[in-house]
Amino acid sequence: MRTGSPIRVAVVNDYAIVVAGVAAMLAAHRERVKVVELDSGLPVLTDVDVILYDTFGQVQGDGVDLEDLVHGSSARVIIFSWNTQPDLVERAIVKGASGYLSKALDGEAMVEAIEAVHAGTIVLPRDEAGGTVDDPSAERGAWPGREVGLSHREAEVLALITQGLSNQEIAERSYLSINSVKTYIRLAYRKIGVTRRTQAMLWGMQNGFEPDRIRVVDAEASEA
Known part of the structure; x- marks a missing residue:
């Protein structure tokens, strides 16, 4: 564990706009957390302390390939998702994730959670009831289509349509009912x-x- 220096973080998702949005949320806390790598569709290469995996348009729960994410390193993985159903969270933790955060969190709360995970604590969603966050007032970060008014859920469903998934596959990927998908x-x-x-x-x-x-790799990261 590093001391006296910011925690080194990589943000991972298949959409560049999504990882950039997460990085922007952490930017005000550079003295505590330093985003040194942003990866869209590529493995993490930099030596980092924490990998923050955003589930937008991605597999979730125990479907996340943690070994592929850490790529042989000692980095801890945090899942960052709108889906916080207890069974989904439990499967991710059992498989090896060190934390599971709701996307309703602001930047300060995210940094606190990253610090806790880095210190060895398993961090779970604060909403004990679990569920799917779908409150427009809680929407943070960035995603494709937000500029035309698409909510995070509408954008994710459209992303999965663009990837060629059927309605049933979308429901299974995003942990929604088929009626909700429609x-x-x-x-x-x-x-x-x-x-x-x-x-x-x-x-x-x-x-x-x-x-x-x-x-995208921080130029200083390769020299650290």
């Missing part, structure tokens, strides 16, 4: 002005909903 699809279609799935997929491909393959 509701989010209707709302998203209305906001982006389409009526058919093929139109939605085309719109998604033209508006940043295809997964990225980008790595």
Whole structure:
């Protein structure tokens, strides 16, 4: 464990805008947490203390390949998600995650959780009831389509459509009921002005909903 220096963090998700949004939330706390690598669709290469895995459009729970994330390092993994169902959280922790955070947290709370995980504490969502956070007032960070009014859930469903998943696969990936998936699809279609799935997929491909393959490394990190 490093002492007297910021905790080194990598943020991971398949969408560059998502990882950049998470990094921006932590930017005001550079003296405590230093984001040294942002990875979209690529493995973490820098020696970091904590890997923050954002679940937007990704596999979740025990489906997360933690060994692939840590890439043989001693980094601890924190799952950052809107889905905080107790069974989902439990499976992620049992598989080896060191923390599971709700996306309703602000930057200060995230940093406190990262510090706790770095110190060896298992951190769980503060909402003991668990569930799926879906309060527009709690939405933080960034995601594709936010500029046109898509909520985080609508954007995630559209991202999965763009990836070619069926409604049932989307429900299984995002831990939503099939009826909820259909509701989010209707709302998203209305906001982006389409009526058919093929139109939605085309719109998604033209508006940043295809997964990225980008790595951004802090220049100082490679020298540390």
